[in-house]
Amino acid sequence: MAELQLQSPGRQPTIRDVAELAGVATSTVSRALSNPGRVNHVTRERIEEAAAQLNYIPSSQARGLSSGRTQTVAVLVPDITNPFYFDIIRGTQHQLKAAGYTQLLVDTEESAEMEADALQKMRRSADGFILAASRLTDAQLAEAAAQQPLVTINRAPAIAPTVVIDTPSAIIQALEHLVSLGHTRICFVGGPATSWSNAKRWQAFQEETAERKLTTFSVGPFAPKTTSGAAAADAAVHTGATACIVFNDLLAIGMLQRLRERGIRVPDDMSIVGCDDIFGADFCNPPLTTMASPIEQAGRVAVSMLLSRLNPQYGGTSRRLAVMPTHLTVRASTGAAPS
Amino acid sequence: MAELQLQSPGRQPTIRDVAELAGVATSTVSRALSNPGRVNHVTRERIEEAAAQLNYIPSSQARGLSSGRTQTVAVLVPDITNPFYFDIIRGTQHQLKAAGYTQLLVDTEESAEMEADALQKMRRSADGFILAASRLTDAQLAEAAAQQPLVTINRAPAIAPTVVIDTPSAIIQALEHLVSLGHTRICFVGGPATSWSNAKRWQAFQEETAERKLTTFSVGPFAPKTTSGAAAADAAVHTGATACIVFNDLLAIGMLQRLRERGIRVPDDMSIVGCDDIFGADFCNPPLTTMASPIEQAGRVAVSMLLSRLNPQYGGTSRRLAVMPTHLTVRASTGAAPS
DNA sequence: ACAAGGATGACAAGCGATTGCCAAAAATTG
DNA sequence: CAATTTTTGGCAATCGCTTGTCATCCTTGT
Known part of the structure; x- marks a missing residue:
């Protein structure tokens, strides 16, 4: 009876069951399974077969505990x-x-x-x-x-x-793009204050715009969510800039929505560049120009x-x-x- | 020296360290931490203090192994x-x-x-x-x-x-909406063949449209991705339907893109209803009518x-x-x- | 053919917790 | 104050595996 209970379907096979079935010691099973080189080829095959037959899966808990x-x-x-x-x-x-x-x-x-x-x-x-x-x-x-x-x-x-x-490169590309379109008043829309990326982007933005003698503005910080886009859009519009480089696409998409609500046409009245090229950047309205990375x-x-x-x-x-x-x-x- | 090694920063404190610091047995610590009722109030506080002092975190491995x-x-x-x-x-x-x-x-x-x-x-x-x-x-x-x-x-x-x-209810709502807009030729755009949801939606669609004597079509199956939207859109247009109920929003958004490419206006020429109300359904172009769930x-x-x-x-x-x-x-x- | 060397596998000691069992202490009662 | 019940806490076995140590066996070189 006791033995039957031990073999009840609820019980998981252990390394011991495998060892018994394969006719070897438990340590051999262990090594065969996690350190293949240390065990004879044919023995290992026998062990693997036994393991498969018992549908044996090592306990990650026990494994972790001892290793x-x-x-x-x-x-x-x-x-x-x-x-x-x-x-x-x-x-x-x-x-x-x-x-x-x-x-x-x-x-x-x-x-x-x-x-x-x-x-x-x-x-x-x-x-x-x-x-x-x-x-x-x-x-x-x-x-x-x-x-x-x-x-x-x-x-x-x-x-x-x-x-x-590579943020600096991305910012440079975005700025060159905007400059080539004739923009001179550009606003940086900032993300979370604690975000290192944000700091880096802002820094690159400052350096690049200084060299090019552009008129710049900055607004933020904003949470990186579409729902923060409304506030960001209003703030950006208020600066009088004609183009925005936005911390990320989420925020940029939110801005797009707000600008449309307010009747400000994108890109006719205001250009927007996002960052990340996330899911949705290609099918929002209008589709978002953005800095993409792998x-x-x-x-x-x-x-x-x-x-x-x-x-x-x-x-x-x-x-x-x-x-x-x-x-x-x-x-x-x-x-x-x-x- | 040995003791110093034991206390080296690499070593994690064990239940034994806590027991020692609190002046109790390890089993008492174990119970105090996982079965609070079984241990004296003040003792437990002492143990908790000791644990906090040592920055003790129980090993989930060991815990799992024995429990x-x-x-x-x-x-x-x-x-x-x-x-x-x-x-x-x-x-x-x-x-x-x-x-x-x-x-x-x-x-x-x-x-x-x-x-x-x-x-x-x-x-x-x-x-x-x-x-x-x-x-x-x-x-x-x-x-x-x-x-x-x-x-x-x-x-x-x-x-x-x-x-x-509650799919049937969703389908009914969608159909009522479309019918109220005057649609009579409606197409079901199917998702993965192995999806139970898809089967359920299709079933509900059939039952409801039968009752209402609508002309129906179905196309699919399609993978639930925006990239499958092009094929889905083309197939749906080909049926001559004026409205589509689409397996999910991903597919629906893909269709939206394709329809626009082909110059088919949504909703003027074709109405689209999605399902799930995913991220993006509110800012795609045009924003998607969809069946939402919590x-x-x-x-x-x-x-x-x-x-x-x-x-x-x-x-x-x-x-x-x-x-x-x-x-x-x-x-x-x-x-x-x-x- | 014998010793040295390398493979191979068995044994057993942990890893760090949980938990059943029991003893000691404290609280309650008559 | 003694007897009884209730709390509380300690001991030790156990979970399933890894791994260090060592014995055994099979290869080799001479």
Whole structure:
């Protein structure tokens, strides 16, 4: 009876069951499954067959407990509903899966506190972290980086390995585009104050416009959501600028909606350039001119960088910085400056 | 020296460290932390203080190993970049977090095989599963449901507990809307053949149109992506219908783009109704009339249903079915039938 | 043909928590 | 104040796997 219970369907097969069926010791099974080279070819096949027959899946818990590795990476994003992160998430998911890792997705809701909290709470359950557009301060980031392996995306390098979008180049392209259309009064519509990307974009904007002797304005900060677009649009219009470079597409799309409501024609009265080329940028009205980057690839690269630190043996050159190229995608939201 | 090593920053504090600092046995610490009622109030406070002081976080691995529970729920979605799932994901994430669970997000890439595979592979690492728009066959689903606790979203009930969108009501509302605008030739644009939702929508469409003696057409199946919209639009136009009810917004938005390319005016020449009210439905061109549901809430409810099975002690009534209401959001993609 | 060396596999000690069982202490009662 | 009940806390086994150590066996070189 007792034996029957042990074999009841509820019970999961353990490494011991496999060892018994294959006629070897449990340690041999363990090695055969996780360290193939150490075990005889034919024995391993016998073990694998036994495992398959029993439908055996190793317990990640037990495995993690004794090995100290969880084979899990946590990906922290500020807002899971922001399409910008879709592609990052998909990129990391792909790459992690390929390497046999599990992805733990966390939405930090644009809050530095939640981010730091997650970093703490999950330090035991993840081998490493990927922070997309981290809202942490430099000090917090440095502390976190000292505690556990992590890679940031769109965040100052030096503190931790980073994948960044080539913002200066993007801004230059956008400005050249606007200048070639005859614009001279250009407004920068800012994103979150805690966003490093925003700071970088603003900085590049200032440098470039100074060289070109353009009249510039800036408004913000605004939350990176379409709902903030109305306020952003009103503020931008108020400056008297004829073109806006907007922190991201979400905000830009929101502005488009507001401008239409107010009867301000885009691009006839006002040109708009967004950033990120997110889902929706191609079918909003008018379709948005925007600065595009290979975002999914950024997620992939971030994972590669992290994994090469986690597994130095395989790891090729463990870079500390990867820069993703950017190009301007011109659609219908930009046009000649009003005369 | 050895002691210094033990206290080195790399080492994580264990339950033993906490016990020692608080002057109690490890079992007392364990109980104080996970079964508060069983331990003296003041002792527990002392323990909690010690834990906080050491910055102690229990190892989820060890915890899971001995308790058999992982405090983790896996959420399987067919396509992580489909905005429809964003709100579901956010809903599940919220609810799970509130209950102290961790969410494991898996993108099954619209593949029944990947879905079944994930279900198998992760059966040891998750206490339960939530399947959003599962692509499994009924038999597969039944088998999976027998192996582990799971809740489905938008899938036939009876096999497993389910949260469904009230599709028939949505279709009725859409049809009434179109009829009231004078349409009599209506086309159903179908989604994936393996989608239960699609089957349900098609069924409701047939029943309702039969009662109203409308001329109907159907085209499809199409992949639920904007890129399939071109083919869908061409097929729909070819039928001669003056209005389309489209499987989902993604497809509908793709159709909008194609129709514009072809110079077919929406809604003057053709009215379009989508489904889901996803991100983008309000700012596409023209803004899309669509059937909206409280999707985030669907995710929440699914989690509640699952958790009440996992923890029967707290669990209120463990429902097997929840129906989410639907309403038609009328925007600019529908208008009077061409005369 | 024998010793040295390399493969291979068995044994058993943990990894860090949970939990059943029981003893000690405290609170309650007559 | 003794007897009884209720709390509270300690001990130790256990979860399923990894991994260091060591014995065994099969290859080789001489």
